[in-house]
Amino acid sequence: MDDMDRLRAMNQARKKARRRGVRRRQFAAVASIAVIGVGAWGTSGWWLHLGGSPSTASATTQQAKVTKGNTLKTKRINGTSGRPTAKQVDNASVSQNQTGSGNVSTQLPPSAMLNVPPQDQYPQLPNGCEVTSLSMLFTAIGHPVSKMTLAQKMPYDPTPRVKNAAGQIVSWGNPNVGFVGSPYVWSDGFGIYHGPIIKLIDKILPGEGVDLTKQPFTDVLSYVARGIPVEAWVTAELRPTKRFWETWQTPEGPITVTQQEHAVLIVGYDATHVYINNPINGEKDEAVNMQNFLGAWHQLGDQAVTIVAKK
Numbered sequence: 643m644d645d646m647d648r649l650r651a652m653n654q655a656r657k658k659a660r661r662r663g664v665r666r667r668q669f670a671a672v673a674s675i676a677v678i679g680v681g682a683w684g685t686s687g688w689w690l691h692l693g694g695s696p697s698t699a700s701a702t703t704q705q706a707k708v709t710k711g712n713t714l715k716t717k718r719i720n721g722t723s724g725r726p727t728a729k730q731v732d733n734a735s736v737s738q739n740q741t742g743s744g745n746v747s748t749q750l751p752p753s754a755m756l757n758v759p760p761q762d763q764y765p766q767l768p769n770g771c772e773v774t775s776l777s778m779l780f781t782a783i784g785h786p787v788s789k790m791t792l793a794q795k796m797p798y799d800p801t802p803r804v805k806n807a808a809g810q811i812v813s814w815g816n817p818n819v820g821f822v823g824s825p826y827v828w829s830d831g832f833g834i835y836h837g838p839i840i841k842l843i844d845k846i847l848p849g850e851g852v853d854l855t856k857q858p859f860t861d862v863l864s865y866v867a868r869g870i871p872v873e874a875w876v877t878a879e880l881r882p883t884k885r886f887w888e889t890w891q892t893p894e895g896p897i898t899v900t901q902q903e904h905a906v907l908i909v910g911y912d913a914t915h916v917y918i919n920n921p922i923n924g925e926k927d928e929a930v931n932m933q934n935f936l937g938a939w940h941q942l943g944d945q946a947v948t949i950v951a952k953k
Contacts, residue, residue: 750860750863750864750867751867752912752913753910753911753912753913754863754866754867754910754911755909755910755917755927756782756866756869756871756909756910757909758778758779758781758782758871758907758909758919758926759778759781759926760778760919760920760924760925760926761774761777761778761789761919761921761924762774762921762923762924763789763921763922764922764924766789766790766826767789767790767793767825767826768825768826768827768828768831769823769824769825769826769827769828769830769831769832769833770789770793770825770826770921771833771904771905771906771921771922772796772821772833772834772839772873772875772905773789773792773793773796773825773834773842774789774921775873775905775906775907775919775921776789776792776839776842776843776873777789777792778871778907778919778921779871779872779873779907779948779949780792780846780949782870782871782907783870783949783951785846785847785949787846792842793825793826795842795845795846796820796821796834796838796839796842797819797820797821797834797838797841797842798815798820798821799815799816799817799819799820799821799822799892800815801813801814801815801816801822801892801893802814803815803823803830810888811888811890812890812891813890813891813892814832814890814891814892815832815892816892816893816894816897817832817833817834817835817838817897817899817903818835818837818838818894818897819837819838819892819893819894820834820838821833821834821838822834832899832901832903833903833905835875835943835945836853836855836875836945836946836947837853839851839873839947840853840947843947843949847949847951849952850949850950850951850952851947851948851949852865852947852948852949852950853946853947854872854946854947854948855943855944855945855946855947856943856944857944857946859936859939859944862874862908862946863908863911865948865950866908866909866910866911870948870949870950871907871908871909871919871948872907872908872946872947872948873905873906873907873908873946873947873948874905874906874907874908874939874945874946875903875904875905875939875942875943875945875946876904876905876906876935876938876939876941876942877900877902877903877904877938877941877942878902878903878904878922879902879938880904880906880918880920880930880934880935880938881931881934881935881937881938882934882937882938882940882941883900883902883938883941885900885902886900886901886902887899887900888900888901900941900942903942904922905921906918906919906920906921907919907921908946909926909927910927911932913932914931914932915929915930915931915932916929916930916932916935917929917930918930
């Protein structure tokens with residue numbers, strides 16, 4: 643696949659994402675009539691909605707709404723850093739079956755939604771979905787870092803791209819090592835995976851990166867249920883894809899990737915959908931079919947990361 647093929651494919655995916663965003667905003671404009679003046683973006687950075695009305699958050703207190711039977715209750719998580727610590731997250735059980743430090747409950751509330759300001763990777767970072775999603779995550783936990791700062795600080799794999807006579811990539815970098823290519827130039831970049839993103843998080847907030855890769859998806863959603871969004875790797879089409887898979891050699895050995903690789907921020911869920919902030923179109927709370935999302939997530943290796951303050 644040459645650069646023009648990739649450009650056409652990703653532009654098509656972006657246009658579809660933009661259309662989804664327009665439909666979502668049209669729906670939100672109607673739905674917001676019922677909640678105007680109820681939900682708000684607090685100085686702590688998020689509110690959590692679990693089957694009830696949104697609540698506001700203060701600079702030192704976040705509210706996690708917890709379901710118990712058919713009753714909606716509010717659990718207050720007090721903190722001084724503007725984000726829950728690992729201990730506070732453990733104590734804010736999301737069900738009657740919380741299993742202790744570092745673990746997650748065996749049951750989840752039926753739904754959750756976090757209020758996280760959206761960001762668009764364009765025009766500055768046409769290949770920068772991963773750091774744009776990460777910037778939203780940093781904002782959500784009360785430690786804003788711009789996408790441009792993250793793009794500068796993230797690890798890079800400097801291995802040059804080599805193509806054969808047919809224009810196919812035969813060797814390039816490894817996204818498990820660092821960003822492959824350039825996040826700034828559309829035709830010159832690929833992406834970066836969870837491992838070096840965790841290193842980037844820990845460079846900014848030492849010891850606070852949490853790698854959820856290969857964990858059950860219920861574990862991933864449990865963080866969202868407790869007020870912490872999660873960055874996840876999927877496809878640009880937000881469903882499994884058979885398109886644009888290729889294998890190239892890296893210094894560590896061959897790697898198989900899809901040029902549809904994409905990263906988003908999970909901000910909510912219910913029984914049938916995952917809700918994301920999507921950097922490819924700047925859309926907030928974009929609804930994605932749960933099974934489509936899971937299929938794409940599995941294709942990209944079940945990659946997910948988040949941030950939790952030290953105990």
